Amino acid sequence: MERAKRILLLVLIAACPAGAQTVLTRAPGPCFATDSMSYQIAGAASASDYRVMVAADLDRPHLRMQLVDHAETADFVLIDDREAEARACQSGAWIKTVGLTEDAGSADIVVGLTDQAGDAAVPHYRLYVRSSRFSFPEAAAILAVMWSPAAKAGRTARR
Numbered sequence: 001m002e003r004a005k006r007i008l009l010l011v012l013i014a015a016c017p018a019g020a021q022t023v024l025t026r027a028p029g030p031c032f033a034t035d036s037m038s039y040q041i042a043g044a045a046s047a048s049d050y051r052v053m054v055a056a057d058l059d060r061p062h063l064r065m066q067l068v069d070h071a072e073t074a075d076f077v078l079i080d081d082r083e084a085e086a087r088a089c090q091s092g093a094w095i096k097t098v099g100l101t102e103d104a105g106s107a108d109i110v111v112g113l114t115d116q117a118g119d120a121a122v123p124h125y126r127l128y129v130r131s132s133r134f135s136f137p138e139a140a141a142i143l144a145v146m147w148s149p150a151a152k153a154g155r156t157a158r159r
Contacts, residue, residue: 030133031089032078032142038095039142041134045099045106050148052100052141053107061112063147065140066123074128078139098141109144 029041042048054065071077089095101107114121125147129139 030138031095032134032139033089034146036094038089039145040089040095040097041138041141042097042099045101048097048099050096050098050109050141050145051107052098052109052111052144053102053104054100054111054113054137054140054144055102056113058104058110058112061110063109063125063144064112064114064121064123065143066114066126067136068126068128071128071130073126075125076139076143077128078131078134079128080131080133096145098138098145100137100141109141109148111140111144113140 029043031038031040033039045051068074071079104110112121114123125143127136127140127143129136131139134142
């Protein structure tokens with residue numbers, strides 16, 4: 001009986017660090033795959049390859065986007081397919097992480113959201129999102145990284 005208790009205690013001690021890591025580590029965010037690259041939303045902006053700030057009322061953003069209500073009026077359309085999305089980061093492509101930040105000083109790319117009625121800030125892209133996995137800011141951040149010349153060249157913005 002004493003031997004069984006010791007074995008059980010040893011198993012518990014060995015399992016605790018593995019279980020703690022599973023509980024403490026944030027699950028990976030949703031992915032979006034292109035031809036040769038996959039973009040995954042990072043849990044923390046500080047640990048991501050690219051940091052993107054998405055906000056309204058910015059004076060000089062790198063990129064302006066507008067959320068539209070109809071896919072046919074959009075330049076970029078993101079519609080969920082849960083099964084395909086779940087495999088997006090497992091395709092063997094390079095994976096780059098994208099984190100959302102609220103600090104323009106730490107952002108690699110600043111995305112300004114434009115008002116549908118505003119003529120002064122014409123958007124570079126119109127974005128349509130119908131997704132249970134991606135929020136509009138996450139979709140805008142991924143599009144911004146795909147648009148970025150540094151990302152197109154395969155370089156990370158910070159390392």
